[in-house]
Amino acid sequence: MKDYMVRAIAADGQIRAFAATTREMVETARKAHETSPIATAGLGRLLTASAMMGSMMKNDSDLLTINVRGDGAMGGITVTADNKGNAKGYVLEPMVLLPANAKGKLDVGGAIGKGFLNVIKDIGLKDPYVGQVELVSGEIAEDLTYYYAVSEQTPSSVALGVLMSKENTVAEAGGFILQLMPGASDEIIDKLEARLSVIDSVTSMLSEGKTPEGILEELLGDMGLEIMDQMPVQFYCNCSKERVEKALISIGAEEIQSMIEDGNPVELKCHFCNSAYEFSVEELKEILKEAK
Secondary structure, eight states: OOOEEEEEEETTTTEEEEEEEOHHHHHHHHHHHTOOHHHHHHHHHHHHHHHHHHTTOOSTTOEEEEEEEESSTTOEEEEEEOTTSEEEEEESSTTOOOOOOTTSSOOHHHHHOSEEEEEEEEOSSSSOEEEEEEOSSSSSHHHHHHHHHHHSOOOEEEEEEEEEOTTSSEEEEEEEEEEEOTTOOHHHHHHHHHHHHHOOOHHHHHHTTOOHHHHHHHHHTTTTOEEEEEEEOEEOOOOOHHHHHHHHHHTOHHHHHHHHHHTSOEEEEOTTTOOEEEEOHHHHHHHHHHHO
16 A cells, blocks of 8 residues: 555544555655664654644645654654655664563653653744643654643644564554544544544554555544545655755864865765765865855
């Protein structure tokens, strides 16, 4: 199944819903960063969430960034997404390894530890919107549910999952976000809570062959579900040698001069996709002229 997400409403607009399947996106990220299974799970969950959350932004130039920072061995995760289904990200410690948690699952929460989740929305205003909450569990979905309740006052249910194969590649990945709109009736709230309490995990539903539409049908099928649109999602990085060159200029003439004096080409890697860009001594000399 190709990666994509759907957007929907239910209960005459009292609920808005998003669901995505993101196996290829997460596998691309795993290959790019050579992440351990636990790092793949953490990064994959946040990438999936960011693709859905990014689609909520109105303008093509809007940018969403989500940072998770904790005191655990993984250190943290950073992802960014636009409103067209493109997302990218990285883990501070991609090779982190930990024993399984008490449920026998990958212990993403233990690897992240205690800390904070930051959501930054650059929507073209003078200053970006920044929302910060303390991590509830470090498992990502619960933390985003808490973020929506505290920072955006939007009652939400976020579910995310990454299932690894025996070969440590990504077997399934995806998620959903359900949000109650202002004025949602007590009857609809109670019905949704009851449904969420008995639903299978996202990866279980994907493993059974359910599509994003099928997942929402399972959740909201008897509440007047209306699928509004479908959008492809992908791991995509817009880095280039020119962009990296601009970053080089920003570090200052003194640092660039030091690189030139070393007499060796310099290789710089993009944080988000791990692509490498090499600059010769001659190129560094040209960059130095611009930095002065």
